[in-house]
Amino acid sequence: RIMRPDDANIAGNVHGGTILKMIEEAGAIISTRHCNSQAGEPCVAALARVERTDFLSPMCIGEVANVSAEITYTSRHSVEVQVNVMSENILTGAKKVTNKATLWYVPLSLKNVNKVLEVPPIQYARKEQEDEGKKRYEEQKLDRLETKQRNGDVIFPVINPEPHTVGYSQSSLIHLVGPSDCTLLGFVHGGVTMKLMDEVAGIVAARHCKTNIVTASVDAINFHEKIKKGCVITVSGRMTFTSNKSMEIEVFVDADPFVDEPRERYRAVSAFFTYVSLSKEGKPLPVPQLLTETEDEKRRFEEGKGRYLQTKAKRQAQMQQAAQQ
Amino acid sequence: RIMRPDDANIAGNVHGGTILKMIEEAGAIISTRHCNSQAGEPCVAALARVERTDFLSPMCIGEVANVSAEITYTSRHSVEVQVNVMSENILTGAKKVTNKATLWYVPLSLKNVNKVLEVPPIQYARKEQEDEGKKRYEEQKLDRLETKQRNGDVIFPVINPEPHTVGYSQSSLIHLVGPSDCTLLGFVHGGVTMKLMDEVAGIVAARHCKTNIVTASVDAINFHEKIKKGCVITVSGRMTFTSNKSMEIEVFVDADPFVDEPRERYRAVSAFFTYVSLSKEGKPLPVPQLLTETEDEKRRFEEGKGRYLQTKAKRQAQMQQAAQQ
Amino acid sequence: RIMRPDDANIAGNVHGGTILKMIEEAGAIISTRHCNSQAGEPCVAALARVERTDFLSPMCIGEVANVSAEITYTSRHSVEVQVNVMSENILTGAKKVTNKATLWYVPLSLKNVNKVLEVPPIQYARKEQEDEGKKRYEEQKLDRLETKQRNGDVIFPVINPEPHTVGYSQSSLIHLVGPSDCTLLGFVHGGVTMKLMDEVAGIVAARHCKTNIVTASVDAINFHEKIKKGCVITVSGRMTFTSNKSMEIEVFVDADPFVDEPRERYRAVSAFFTYVSLSKEGKPLPVPQLLTETEDEKRRFEEGKGRYLQTKAKRQAQMQQAAQQ
Numbered sequence: 001r002i003m004r005p006d007d008a009n010i011a012g013n014v015h016g017g018t019i020l021k022m023i024e025e026a027g028a029i030i031s032t033r034h035c036n037s038q039a040g041e042p043c044v045a046a047l048a049r050v051e052r053t054d055f056l057s058p059m060c061i062g063e064v065a066n067v068s069a070e071i072t073y074t075s076r077h078s079v080e081v082q083v084n085v086m087s088e089n090i091l092t093g094a095k096k097v098t099n100k101a102t103l104w105y106v107p108l109s110l111k112n113v114n115k116v117l118e119v120p121p122i123q124y125a126r127k128e129q130e131d132e133g134k135k136r137y138e139e140q141k142l143d144r145l146e147t148k149q150r151n152g153d154v155i156f157p158v159i160n161p162e163p164h165t166v167g168y169s170q171s172s173l174i175h176l177v178g179p180s181d182c183t184l185l186g187f188v189h190g191g192v193t194m195k196l197m198d199e200v201a202g203i204v205a206a207r208h209c210k211t212n213i214v215t216a217s218v219d220a221i222n223f224h225e226k227i228k229k230g231c232v233i234t235v236s237g238r239m240t241f242t243s244n245k246s247m248e249i250e251v252f253v254d255a256d257p258f259v260d261e262p263r264e265r266y267r268a269v270s271a272f273f274t275y276v277s278l279s280k281e282g283k284p285l286p287v288p289q290l291l292t293e294t295e296d297e298k299r300r301f302e303e304g305k306g307r308y309l310q311t312k313a314k315r316q317a318q319m320q321q322a323a324q325q
Numbered sequence: 326r327i328m329r330p331d332d333a334n335i336a337g338n339v340h341g342g343t344i345l346k347m348i349e350e351a352g353a354i355i356s357t358r359h360c361n362s363q364a365g366e367p368c369v370a371a372l373a374r375v376e377r378t379d380f381l382s383p384m385c386i387g388e389v390a391n392v393s394a395e396i397t398y399t400s401r402h403s404v405e406v407q408v409n410v411m412s413e414n415i416l417t418g419a420k421k422v423t424n425k426a427t428l429w430y431v432p433l434s435l436k437n438v439n440k441v442l443e444v445p446p447i448q449y450a451r452k453e454q455e456d457e458g459k460k461r462y463e464e465q466k467l468d469r470l471e472t473k474q475r476n477g478d479v480i481f482p483v484i485n486p487e488p489h490t491v492g493y494s495q496s497s498l499i500h501l502v503g504p505s506d507c508t509l510l511g512f513v514h515g516g517v518t519m520k521l522m523d524e525v526a527g528i529v530a531a532r533h534c535k536t537n538i539v540t541a542s543v544d545a546i547n548f549h550e551k552i553k554k555g556c557v558i559t560v561s562g563r564m565t566f567t568s569n570k571s572m573e574i575e576v577f578v579d580a581d582p583f584v585d586e587p588r589e590r591y592r593a594v595s596a597f598f599t600y601v602s603l604s605k606e607g608k609p610l611p612v613p614q615l616l617t618e619t620e621d622e623k624r625r626f627e628e629g630k631g632r633y634l635q636t637k638a639k640r641q642a643q644m645q646q647a648a649q650q
Numbered sequence: 651r652i653m654r655p656d657d658a659n660i661a662g663n664v665h666g667g668t669i670l671k672m673i674e675e676a677g678a679i680i681s682t683r684h685c686n687s688q689a690g691e692p693c694v695a696a697l698a699r700v701e702r703t704d705f706l707s708p709m710c711i712g713e714v715a716n717v718s719a720e721i722t723y724t725s726r727h728s729v730e731v732q733v734n735v736m737s738e739n740i741l742t743g744a745k746k747v748t749n750k751a752t753l754w755y756v757p758l759s760l761k762n763v764n765k766v767l768e769v770p771p772i773q774y775a776r777k778e779q780e781d782e783g784k785k786r787y788e789e790q791k792l793d794r795l796e797t798k799q800r801n802g803d804v805i806f807p808v809i810n811p812e813p814h815t816v817g818y819s820q821s822s823l824i825h826l827v828g829p830s831d832c833t834l835l836g837f838v839h840g841g842v843t844m845k846l847m848d849e850v851a852g853i854v855a856a857r858h859c860k861t862n863i864v865t866a867s868v869d870a871i872n873f874h875e876k877i878k879k880g881c882v883i884t885v886s887g888r889m890t891f892t893s894n895k896s897m898e899i900e901v902f903v904d905a906d907p908f909v910d911e912p913r914e915r916y917r918a919v920s921a922f923f924t925y926v927s928l929s930k931e932g933k934p935l936p937v938p939q940l941l942t943e944t945e946d947e948k949r950r951f952e953e954g955k956g957r958y959l960q961t962k963a964k965r966q967a968q969m970q971q972a973a974q975q
Contacts, residue, residue: 157807
């Protein structure tokens, strides 16, 4: 579809969250279709996880987003979908890859939302594809277990914070879940959640460096807990790390099923977003260093540095590999 | 994309206007892309006309709309696009044709919006395709001239109208044109206008028969005048004709460029929408007869009857033709 | 227009904020049109104030909102607009007054947003209308001065609050101002701000009593400071007072022009919203009493009680007057 002014920031760059939402909708359609392709209990595919994704080039107002999706692996209870997004300038005809994302879906019964159904297996062109898919499946399973433990953290408010401290830029928003945010099962679309997360992370980044910022990448996101229609969700973000030209922001989503439910507020999702700051000509600008004050902030900064160096090393290895081929 | 609760009425049927908006967006993308396919002045394709379209089967919340578009004819300054919409129930896999529409676009220069550019010609597989396209082109050109004259009519308010009279159900809404309603040129997307027209026509129909109503068809719509960002548009509808099971509603769109422009309020579009009334089981219900009071109302009723009988005759002829083949 | 699922809460009652937004749009259109009715510098009418308004009966999904607006007074630099909202059930034909609102607009030059233009005078049918309008004008002018001083207050966060305390239900959201939120001048529509305020106030009320809540009334709101496109706005709400069957919530709007502007964060608007709690059958429910802890909370509770008793007395006086006539 054509990108509108509402999809973009003042500089005309489409929000990463808008793109993530389109990606998730495409993934939900293809996996729901696949899981219902054999006679049996009708089901809706729910997003369980999005792998790390890089935003390779910005998309602008007036461009057309082409989204294509393909199922690349099925386990007994989950579906892996690969989604590619291309931006097309229909005036010049120029096309660019915006990003590629890998998503995992789980089919939930339409009659009993707590029942996970079986996924019809797909056919692989080559045996290696199945083996590689299985490897990816095992890896993400491990990672999902790990993040489940990290989820206890809370963002505390700070009074009168200094510029460039963690407290200065941290932000949160609340959103009442409406009918259009939800799937047929009455649970929030993963894409809606990711769009809100990107919105908060973007505000944190902009508050820190006071320039035009764009989403550079999103770390793997695990959706441990469903969020029901009528909940209030609180999305909070704080900066964890800055390199010379990038900022890492941790985002938490808490759901508060405050009407008609005996349940307490709970952590539904958490993730790391990376942003870069751009000049008016679209060139990356230096980012002011994050000032850490507490022990926790210093620890998170070091952890963020670890993730940053790891990603950098991985990317260099890939580039060398590509150069050798 | 997946149909959401906001796209539909209370009974869960997707508004005809939502479908028209998707159709127009697809048409605008393919024709803008085509008109820019040769080096030259960049342009944006603006909707000039939509041919009569029938809504063959209703679409529901949760279904996926598949929209495909193809260029079927080019004249020197205009492009004909054929758009097909299929509704797909991704739970059952069932697909149904929702409707087919034919749209005409005109390329306007991005630098000078009053300049119509030339359209690169397309290749036809067979000579007859070109001839048939040319015939369609000439026909719509004639029809556009005719409607240009009809446009002077105005809807007057009525105090304390009786049920089932024209005055009882007539309705209007105003809308302030925002940035997301507009193309790159700063003019309202034809699809946005059609969505508002369907909204008003639907309210007129529901007021008349007080049941669940759905769009059955839309007569050819000509977009004579562009509408600029910042305008206030008034969309008004009145019932013109009822048959046993259908209602015809005439809709006017007036634009009021009330800031920054010396120009008076003007008629931008007008069109006829046909609605049917449905029971809870989705069966067509009888429609209360429209009570005409003034001479004008009686004349319009007769004209509407003429259009109704003509369409009926055309459809029967097509069915006989199909049966003979 | 027809009320959609996204306009309403889970119980199907349309949000007060949605109605306020429609009211403001109607007011902005009629006053901008009036102020441009004489040749001169083109201008856009900006909302300066909304008088106290009561929500007389809830509106539901599927109903049609009829909004009508009329200019009732003009001073040299401002316009008073009276807007009435009726809800119409188009299935039964039943119509009910939803609310009546009085709004004040000021014409700002399109070329120089800081220049207030002169308003063309309207003709009054009777001399008393002009005198009464002038009285209302003077009254609101006084009230605007008063609130300007109250605006310094800040909502401090509370860690681990007890149920029914002020800290327990207080909430805030941030919103990045997008193009669709703004007028032609690039400033946020007053209606958009009021919708966000109602959203936050509604969440505060729902968190306090954990039932279905609806907006009962909104106190006079003064828009002292414009909010520009690209700002981040923080909308925060805290409960100030509870009676047996109602809750009063104070809402603050702070604007943070963090990109490209030397200006600090500032208070743009503040207002009091009153909510009631409804059972599933739509009957008012008792509200849990607000537990006040600090001196400030106790003081605000007493002030809220004062406003509550004053409003109650006024309403009783009006009813007696009406009974005597």
